[in-house]
Amino acid sequence: MMKNFKQFAIVLTSITMIGSVNLLAQNAATVDIGALAGRQLYVLKKCGDCHNQGAAKFTPIKAAWDSTKLAAHVEALKLENVLRKDSSPRRQKKTFGEEIVALVAYLQNREKADAAAKNFVTAGYAMTREGCRNCHTINGIGKEVGPNLAGVGGKHDKKWLIDHFVSPQAFVKDSMMPKFEQLPKEELEAMADYLLALK
Numbered sequence: 001m002m003k004n005f006k007q008f009a010i011v012l013t014s015i016t017m018i019g020s021v022n023l024l025a026q027n028a029a030t031v032d033i034g035a036l037a038g039r040q041l042y043v044l045k046k047c048g049d050c051h052n053q054g055a056a057k058f059t060p061i062k063a064a065w066d067s068t069k070l071a072a073h074v075e076a077l078k079l080e081n082v083l084r085k086d087s088s089p090r091r092q093k094k095t096f097g098e099e100i101v102a103l104v105a106y107l108q109n110r111e112k113a114d115a116a117a118k119n120f121v122t123a124g125y126a127m128t129r130e131g132c133r134n135c136h137t138i139n140g141i142g143k144e145v146g147p148n149l150a151g152v153g154g155k156h157d158k159k160w161l162i163d164h165f166v167s168p169q170a171f172v173k174d175s176m177m178p179k180f181e182q183l184p185k186e187e188l189e190a191m192a193d194y195l196l197a198l199k
């Protein structure tokens with residue numbers, strides 16, 4: 001009786017696992033924005049000077065450290081803070097944390113992030129830098145001050161998304177979403193393409 005129950009439980013677990021694998025496969029086009037931002041940070045912070053094959057001081061990355069260990073490593077290297085330029089030391093420290101989170105996400109999803117389209121990397125970096133997750137849940141991560149962006153690609157077209165980034169208040173009179181009119185066209189388009197993939 002107990003044995004049968006165990007087998008039943010194993011079958012149930014396998015079905016659930018197959019289910020989640022399918023879900024991941026469906027979302028293959030939408031690599032998490034954190035991992036995409038991390039990929040860009042890896043390039044901008046020149047991690048490859050030591051970690052890419054062929055680098056003068058080549059050290060292979062065998063396993064990704066946790067965020068605390070990685071933060072200590074990056075702090076020791078005194079790498080430039082590139083996600084946001086901020087004069088206030090307090091804000092700089094905060095930004096540094098965001099960079100570590102993104103780098104860890106990248107190292108944990110390296111193959112997928114390396115295979116992602118260039119404009120998705122641009123989108124992930126821009127959306128992380130602009131703090132969209134301070135107000136939106138994207139791929140299950142983030143706050144819900146504004147709507148969860150799951151399925152948003154099925155709700156709007158590209159033109160709507162870009163016009164809304166430029167002036168949310170043109171759509172929702174008292175929207176608390178900031179205007180992103182200052183962002184380069186390339187970033188606005190990339191963010192729209194990424195969100196369109198979140199069907």
Ligand code: HEC
Pocket residue numbers: 042045046047048049050051057059060061062063064065070073074077079103107
């Ligand atoms: C100046 C060279 C240098 C740079 C730049 C550098 N690293 Fe490293 N990194 C090392 C060395 C050397 C080690 C192995 C020695 C150690 O344990 O500290 C290492 C270890 C690591 C490890 C653990 C590897 C393992 O499998 O144990 C990770 C993860 C890592 N680095 C990530 C990064 C990231 C991300 C960046 C960029 C933000 C970066 N490193 C920049 C030299 C560098």
Ligand code: HEC
Pocket residue numbers: 126127130131132133134135136145146147149152155161164168169171172175176177178180191195
């Ligand atoms: C200060 C909070 C805040 C920030 C930061 C913010 N948003 Fe919003 N966003 C909102 C609110 C509130 C709404 C709902 C009202 C509206 O549509 O303007 C919204 C709506 C949206 C919608 C429409 C959602 C739907 O279901 O119709 C999209 C798409 C969107 N935001 C994307 C973004 C992106 C991308 C960023 C970062 C570049 C961002 N938002 C940053 C608060 C924010």
